[in-house]
Amino acid sequence: xxxxxxxxxxxxxxxxxxxxxxxxxxxxxxxxxxxxxxxxxxxxxxxxxxxxxxxxxxxxxxxxxxxxxxxxxxxxxxxxxxxxxxxxxxxxxxxxxxxxxxxxxxxxxxxxxxxxxxxxxxxxx
Ligand code: SF4
Ligand code: SF4
Numbered sequence: 001x002x003x004x005x006x007x008x009x010x011x012x013x014x015x016x017x018x019x020x021x022x023x024x025x026x027x028x029x030x031x032x033x034x035x036x037x038x039x040x041x042x043x044x045x046x047x048x049x050x051x052x053x054x055x056x057x058x059x060x061x062x063x064x065x066x067x068x069x070x071x072x073x074x075x076x077x078x079x080x081x082x083x084x085x086x087x088x089x090x091x092x093x094x095x096x097x098x099x100x101x102x103x104x105x106x107x108x109x110x111x112x113x114x115x116x117x118x119x120x121x122x123x124x125x
Pocket of ligand 1: 002003004005007008009010011012080081082085086087088
């Protein structure tokens with residue numbers, strides 16, 4: 001198992017935010033825009049959730065990769081389990097991963113969604 005000392009605090013160097021499943025071309029256009037920014041990726045995980053990930057260091061990380069506010073760190077950090085973290089979990093969490101706007105274009109073309117999806121979400125009407 002990888003220890004926290006060995007991995008240099010990988011879990012403190014990104015944020016991951018769940019987002020709605022894209023159901024129209026407008027949503028995919030927004031995803032393409034997100035992906036035009038450095039450090040951003042979007043993926044569908046193995047549990048069926050859509051996630052926006054941004055590589056960014058937590059401000060509480062010190063130069064030795066330790067948490068400066070360890071005793072008062074957020075619950076989210078306290079609940080984080082080294083045995084199931086990104087370094088030690090069971091393989092890839094991403095079922096489909098988009099790193100660039102081109103990845104999105106290729107996916108939409110390959111799946112035919114570029115022809116079948118509505119321009120705007122039916123929920124917006
Ligand atoms: S919990 Fe996992 S990802 Fe986070 S510092 Fe420890 S080994 Fe690295
Ligand atoms: S608060 Fe501490 S444990 Fe939580 S992400 Fe930041 S450095 Fe890591």
